[in-house]
Amino acid sequence: VDAEGRRVFELTLRSGSRQFKDGAATGTWGFNGDYLGPTIRAARGETVLFNIHNTLGETTSVHWHGMHLPPTADGGPHQSVHAGTTWSPSWKVDQPAASLWYHPHPHGETARHVYRGLAGMFIVDDEESAALALPKTYGVDDFPVIVQDRSFDGDNQFDESSGLFTNVGILGEEILVNGTYAPYLEATTTRVRLRLLNGSGSRVFNFGFTDGRGFALIGTDGGLRAEPHGTNRIQLSPAERAEIVVDVAPGEKVILRSYAAEDLDIDPFSQRFDGGDDVFDVLELRGAATLTESPAVPGKLVDVPKLDVDKSTETRKFQLSGFNLNGKSMDMDRIDFGVEKGTVEIWELENGDQQFHNFHVHDVQFQVLKVNGENPPEHLRGWKDTVYLRPGGKTKIAMEFKDFADPDMPYMCHCHVLYHEDQGLMGQFVVL
Ligand code: C2O
Ligand code: CU
Numbered sequence: 463v464d465a466e467g468r469r470v471f472e473l474t475l476r477s478g479s480r481q482f483k484d485g486a487a488t489g490t491w492g493f494n495g496d497y498l499g500p501t502i503r504a505a506r507g508e509t510v511l512f513n514i515h516n517t518l519g520e521t522t523s524v525h526w527h528g529m530h531l532p533p534t535a536d537g538g539p540h541q542s543v544h545a546g547t548t549w550s551p552s553w554k555v556d557q558p559a560a561s562l563w564y565h566p567h568p569h570g571e572t573a574r575h576v577y578r579g580l581a582g583m584f585i586v587d588d589e590e591s592a593a594l595a596l597p598k599t600y601g602v603d604d605f606p607v608i609v610q611d612r613s614f615d616g617d618n619q620f621d622e623s624s625g626l627f628t629n630v631g632i633l634g635e636e637i638l639v640n641g642t643y644a645p646y647l648e649a650t651t652t653r654v655r656l657r658l659l660n661g662s663g664s665r666v667f668n669f670g671f672t673d674g675r676g677f678a679l680i681g682t683d684g685g686l687r688a689e690p691h692g693t694n695r696i697q698l699s700p701a702e703r704a705e706i707v708v709d710v711a712p713g714e715k716v717i718l719r720s721y722a723a724e725d726l727d728i729d730p731f732s733q734r735f736d737g738g739d740d741v742f743d744v745l746e747l748r749g750a751a752t753l754t755e756s757p758a759v760p761g762k763l764v765d766v767p768k769l770d771v772d773k774s775t776e777t778r779k780f781q782l783s784g785f786n787l788n789g790k791s792m793d794m795d796r797i798d799f800g801v802e803k804g805t806v807e808i809w810e811l812e813n814g815d816q817q818f819h820n821f822h823v824h825d826v827q828f829q830v831l832k833v834n835g836e837n838p839p840e841h842l843r844g845w846k847d848t849v850y851l852r853p854g855g856k857t858k859i860a861m862e863f864k865d866f867a868d869p870d871m872p873y874m875c876h877c878h879v880l881y882h883e884d885q886g887l888m889g890q891f892v893v894l
Contacts, residue, residue: 468511468552469504473524475543475580476517482643486618491518491578497641499564499582501606504555506588511552516543521568522575524549526584527701528562528683528827528847530864533871533893536824539569539794540871556865557827558685558764558845559591561606561657561703569794573631573663573880577622579641581661583608590764591686595757597655597707603756605647605654608661609720609744610638611737624881627735629817630664631881637720637742646746649710653756654747655680656718657705660698663880665737666818666850667720668697669744671708675716678759681705684827684845686763691840697724699820699850701878704841707759710749718745725852727817736817766844769829769860774806782821782851782877782887783814791886792876798889803867808860813851819882821857822848824873825893828861848878867893 464470478496479487493499504510514524521544525537534541535551543549562584566575583606597603611634613621625633639645647654660667671677671694678690683703696704719741726738733739778799781788790798801807808831811821827845830838834855842849851857869892876888 464511468509470511470513471502472513472515473499474515474517475522480641482638483614483618488614488618488620491575491580493580493582497579498608499580501582502564502584504586506555506557506559506586509552509554511550514543514549516545516547519545521545522566522571522580523568524564525567526562526564528560529584530557530825530827532866533825533868533873536873538567538824538874542568555586557586559588560586560683560685560845561659561681561705562586563659563661563703569792570884573884574622576661576880577620577632577663581608583657583659585657594763595760596680597651597653597756603651603654605656606640606659607656607745608640608659609667610634610661611665612636612638625735629732630736630879632663633665633737634662637744639745646748648748648750649753650750651710651754651756653707653709653759655705655707657703658696658698659703660700662700664700666697666699666723666726667744668695668723669718670695670721672717672719675708677706677708679704679706679841680759680763682841682844683847685766687844688764688766689762690759693841695721696841697850699818699848699878700880701820701822701848702850708747710747710753712749712753713751714749716747717743718747719743728853729816732817769806769862771806771808771831771860774808774860776801776805777808777810779810779812780821781812781814782819785882785885785887787876787887787889790889792888796890797872797892800892800894801863803863803893806860806862808858811849811851811857811859813853813855816853818853819851819877819879819887820848821851821875822878823861823875825866826861826863828859830857830859832858863893869894
């Protein structure tokens with residue numbers, strides 16, 4: 463904490479190497495360490511200041527995915543951090559407790575920078591969530607689970623080439639969790655909380671346990687749910703998060719697996735080549751011989767106030783098709799639209815393709831109103847900043863633009879399949 467009461471973080475972007483598996487070490491990028499970055503933690507109401515030092519040989523940026531903050535601190539493609547320089551954004555954290563994340567966002571290069579290892583989790587805490595009887599001791603019964611697909615070439619280096627016949631860019635054939643190959647987690651409590659982040663560039667994961675056990679979905683991208691939802695599957699497209707609580711028995715072993723994705727591509731050929739049929743073992747959960755008893759998951763979590771859609775003043779339509787948003791490719795010098803500060807907007811998202819996309823909006827957490835005309839499924843009820851868009855599907859979302867107006871600096875909205883984003887499936891808007 464500095465003299466002005468700001469919590470100060472130092473993050474150095476650097477290259478390194480890591481021994482993921484037998485054989486040669488793999489060349490990597492990371493924040494402070496060799497691969498990924500530290501879990502950042504800040505409480506609602508705190509002002510944070512980051513000193514981001516770029517020691518990589520090239521320009522990048524660092525975006526705070528899911529964070530409500532001024533556009534100048536957002537870390538999008540306009541906040542370049544050039545090689546050898548330091549960028550120092552600061553803002554007051556003011557949003558519900560959530561599992562957010564951070565990653566580079568240089569225009570046209572995001573997929574490559576994330577693939578090399580630049581990503582980390584950013585946990586926001588608040589009093590309401592701290593008061594709940596949920597597992598919350600970091601590294602003991604509360605774990606970040608950053609899931610990424612990677613391919614290694616014959617020399618154990620990351621293979622950055624796109625798959626054959628795929629429309630989504632790089633699809634890795636192996637899984638890293640928190641930068642660990644063939645990971646396991648030894649639980650010492652009867653319940654563990656997993657903060658799942660799909661940190662892949664293009665791959666969709668459909669998580670479940672190999673014995674079919676249920677778990678409680680307690681949080682979505684932007685915070686805790688109103689109440690837990692019992693399920694045995696949670697599908698996450700790139701950048702989406704889910705917080706789950708799962709029961710563990712003493713001495714047992716169970717695997718968190720990613721199953722074939724649902725609604726990925728209409729065409730069976732693309733379904734296969736875009737990774738929809740792939741199954742991966744993600745993480746082995748091992749129960750210690752004796753476990754500390756955890757409290758039951760509370761039946762009520764937090765208030766998730768419904769956005770007042772009736773007072774919305776603007777409905778916009780967005781079509782994602784090819785690498786274009788509403789027929790246009792991203793142009794750094796073009797602002798696509800302006801929204802009025804203090805208003806609720808409804809956005810109608812349409813996937814005009816035979817294959818999947820998703821959609822992410824900077825600065826806000828939104829609520830899903832409809833999916834193909836129906837009320838949203840349970841796993842989409844809660845704060846979201848990224849939503850999966852099935853082929854040919856329509857999804858209606860609502861969001862409120864608060865606090866930060868800046869006619870000169872835009873926020874981004876885009877497909878978070880990083881290859882699509884890099885190819886231009888992104889637009890820019892200002893809050894006025
Ligand atoms: Cu996670 Cu615009 O990004
Ligand atoms: Cu896309």
